[in-house]
Amino acid sequence: MKNIDAKTHVSGTSVYLDDIPLIQGTLYGAALGSPVAHGVLHQLQLEEALREPDVIRIFTAADIPGDNQIGGIIKDEPLLASDHVHFCGMPIAFVVARTREAARAAVKKIKADITPLPVITDPREAQAQNQLIMPPRTFSQGDTEQAWRECAHVFAGAVDINGQEHLYIETQGAYVVPQENNSLRVYSSTQGPTAVQRTVSTTLGQPMHRIEVVVTRLGGGFGGKEDQANTWAALCALAAWHLGKPVKYALHRMEDMAMTGKRHPYMADYKIGLDSSLNIIAYEVTFFQNAGAAADLSPGVLSRTLFHCTNSYYIPNVHATAWSCRTHLPPNTAFRGFGGPQGMFVIEAAIAHAARVLQIDAAVIQQKNLIKTGDEFPYGQIAQSEAGACWQKAATLYDATGWKQAVDAFNATHRLQKKGLAFMPVCFGISFTNTMMNHARSLVHVYTDGSVCISTGAVEMGQGVNTKILQVAAQIFSIRADRVKLNPTNTINIANTSPSAASATADLNGKATLMACNAILERLKEVAATALDTKADAVTIVNEQVLVNREPTGWDWQQLVSAAFTKRVSLSEHAHYATPEIHFDTVKEKGHPFAYHVYGTAILEVTVDCLRGIYKMDAVKVVHDFGSSMNPDIDRGQIEGGIVQGIGWMTMEEVIFDKEGRLRSNALSTYKVPDIYAVPEEIVIDALRSTADNLAIFRSKAVGEPPLMYGIGAWFALRNAILQFNPEADIPFITPMTPEKVLMALYSNKEKGIIQQHEATTSHLGIDQ
């Protein structure tokens, strides 16, 4: 089944935040972001800005009637800066004007009197200065101290992983419309309607029931709108509250890039030990998470880094510590993978390091150490592993041996082009790592004409969750898909939701919908049984027909629904689902945090142009553990999109901050995401159809995040290609592997002789886009 939104998407009639028809008198907001990353804010000079035509009012921290606080996990982030600024782009004031242009023009006229303070952008420096978001966490298993003595080989090194801009094509935004009785309707481009509701409620000091949050769909989220949509909604709400007028703010791309957090950059130190048969027997790792200026979701992201620090491998002795470091960057936030990818990159780097020194293929170590069913993860959960099965199937299906020979042959015959291959196994746990968030509700109404509408807390952002939920209802009722409609997400219909995140949205909301539909179905069967003089368990509905003992009865769905209505039987149900079995003890750092794991293996091939340092992705071939996919079209799309986003993160997407904490890659001209020419020539996806029972909806395993991590293989494939050209190459474990890094590595440790020290040059900027 195709995405149920596809028709409106292709005809341009899908409604996003900026497309909502405006109510007469709507005003426009624009935020002033701090021009410096750290400093004391003395005062704001607003007079000149207020004199601009069409400016209505400028809001500052003093205007906030409730708590000036938007921190979710930790209360450490003001909505508007009052006495200190902590990052460039931190909102200081909110201008409201009659037009968008006037609001933006006025923002430029505000003068902020700020005394700069020292700026930290490096997480190691923050850690050294004890600038921490929270105390460090450590996961351990076995005894690494003991294990080092048993190792034949020990390698240690450092890793520096850059962040990633979400670059949802629809920027952040909100539109707030005052309602009667001091209530507000908030349209928001958010993955977390409840988070928006809570933030507006806190900042206005109003009860949550006065705040209605409506989300139709997002033009992409990827985690960037899980927590960071709150700010814009709260600012518009603040203005709408004071002015009694509708207020809208859809961010300009450059505002969005400058003011919002990104995927967390990490630094890490690793030490890996192998025995003489190449079993990894010890692994120690210290992560320095660059959290930015406030906690945001960093504590959650940090935990997932620890959960996935051994990726798909079983390592008996592990000691992993993670520091969440407070720097003066915009607060970093959720991004597809949620800290997992950074954890995985480090173990892959450690393995690649070992393989290079031992002069073997990294794949030998990778394959040898894949986790098996019954092995224990460092956090105590026992693996139900498909890692070996995925690897085996990939190696066979894609003829890994023949492939490697072909690559070797190519490299032997080409002087200026070299190919590299890499395997990338992935193991990703499904559930919010914060156990209490794993719940959802669904409200299902069957109308008297037999049509069905469903409300859940799920937010549709292209991942196809609404399509899957619709499929659940159509399948349980056994009715035509076009009888079912999904409603916009609304906090009035569904309360206290978890955000659409953690790949778990379809599972949680799908299961709640399943329960609601089943409850209605049971009642309908009772009605049929009474009318047809049989038992309820003899009644089934197949293709809209009511059957008794599998024989037609002449009744159809519509008739059944009408009968139930006349008998005053409820045709509505609100169901609540909470994932069973999961638990986690954060004191012991042990438990069973995940409903299940998703596994997979990718093999990636790249070709490097060794003259120019540019490269292309030849192929990514994957065996992915789908369970049994309930929508192969959507799931394939998630995998392809995830792979390309992961490759982007590893290759061309370079977030650049200068030492003063100012974002240099602040537009699409300086921050490059993959375009159509940059994607792998070939992406092949095959399914590992695992039959084991699991907690996924219809056993269709979650697919949102795991594929992103296949992209990590691109970095290692590039590294392998570089080593083919220059076996002495110096290739530090720094991401992304831009053409610059590739070229510098290709010619590192080589006699070039020409590039000598040149005088420091004048200050013209090559960037003028």
Next chain:
Amino acid sequence: MLRFILNNEDIGTTLSPGMPLLDFIRYHQHLTGTKAGCNEGDCGACTILIGDLHNGELRYRSFTSCLTPLGNARGKHIVTIEGVSMPSLNPIQQALIDNSATQCGFCTPGFVMSLAGFCLSRQVPKRRRAIAAIDGNICRCTGYKSIEKTASIIANFVKQRNETDPVTFAVEQQILPSWFSGIEERLKKLTLSLNGEPAAAGTPIVGGGTDLYVQKPEDIREQSLRFFFDDPSLKGISRQGNKCIFGASSTATDLLESAVMQEYFPQLENYIKLVSSTPIRNMATIAGNFINASPIGDLTIFFLALDTTLEFNTGRILPLRQLYKGYKQLNKTEEEYVCRCWFELPDKDTLFHFEKVSKRTHLDIASVNTAICIRMQDGYISKARISAGGLNPVPGLLTDTAAFLEGQIPDDALVQQACAIAQKEISPISDARGTADYKRLLLEQLIKAHFITLFPSLPIQV
């Protein structure tokens, strides 16, 4: 009064002609299918088609409406997603759905429009061209494979067109609504009725707007402007004797499609493919590229190596290499504007090559770009010009390097020495496009790439 046709409607507006067309479409006409993603021409969410009469024939090209001044719509047909949508889906829309090529959907109208532009192009339909048509559209969700498949299907579909006129074919095949058949006539009438409103001399000039609307979008929306994009006296690319003469408002696409250029530069398509994207090339004028004085302007680097000459409205003639006095400082008065340019076409002994490396190979600004033009005589280099960008405050020629090459027989040692000399002619700085060291190394590599490409049999040490 600014008059044009928007989809099937005649428009007359007195709004500021400096307003971006996107704002007019979305916020004044409330046609919200055209999306705003970046306002800088870099994402393609705002892609629309513009049809105009070209030698009496209706021609459509894709534009990013966020950078198009409303003034550039004068007398034209503007087509948005609403204008190609019918009660039943058109084949482009259907193919996107069939291939699951839309996820969040925000980029999708842009892709539909770019592919519609491909269907309306008079070029021979090829898969490669269908892909090129969407090279300015960014999708963050799908990973493009499903979109590639869609493009292939559309390319095959359009192949059935044969000799039929593109608009006629598109209407017959229900790619477009039937009212498109009447547009050519309506445009002809509209053109006749237009009375130009010449802006006062001295007011700022806008060509395609792809530079101005990125640099100072706020300032120019209310300003009075001179619109040069469609000025017939500034258009046209032709050959006169051994010279190629082109109007200042010729676009990168005009270059690409020019018969003269194609004949003399067999690799033209490969070079131009490295310059921005299809819609930006449809908008970007050559004079705009010269005058914006970016240190890394691709067309500037290309034409510097060809020793192009400019002619201003005042009649003054200036070699392009003398245009740049310093960073963004021009050897030109306020009143002067470029009318036309010319260069000597390469003869059979002249070799030309262009190289560009950027973080992303396509739709990106160069880290370093360079072009070379050398004339060979009896195995010797008799004349050499190498231009390079991204290395100095202005785009320019590496004159010492070129002088060193002249009179020499190309071999490895010569190339190595030339690279060393080139290093002394540059002063790169570190920025978002790379560190200074990288740019130095890259220039060396690209000079070698020139020689490896032009003299494939030379054993050049990299």
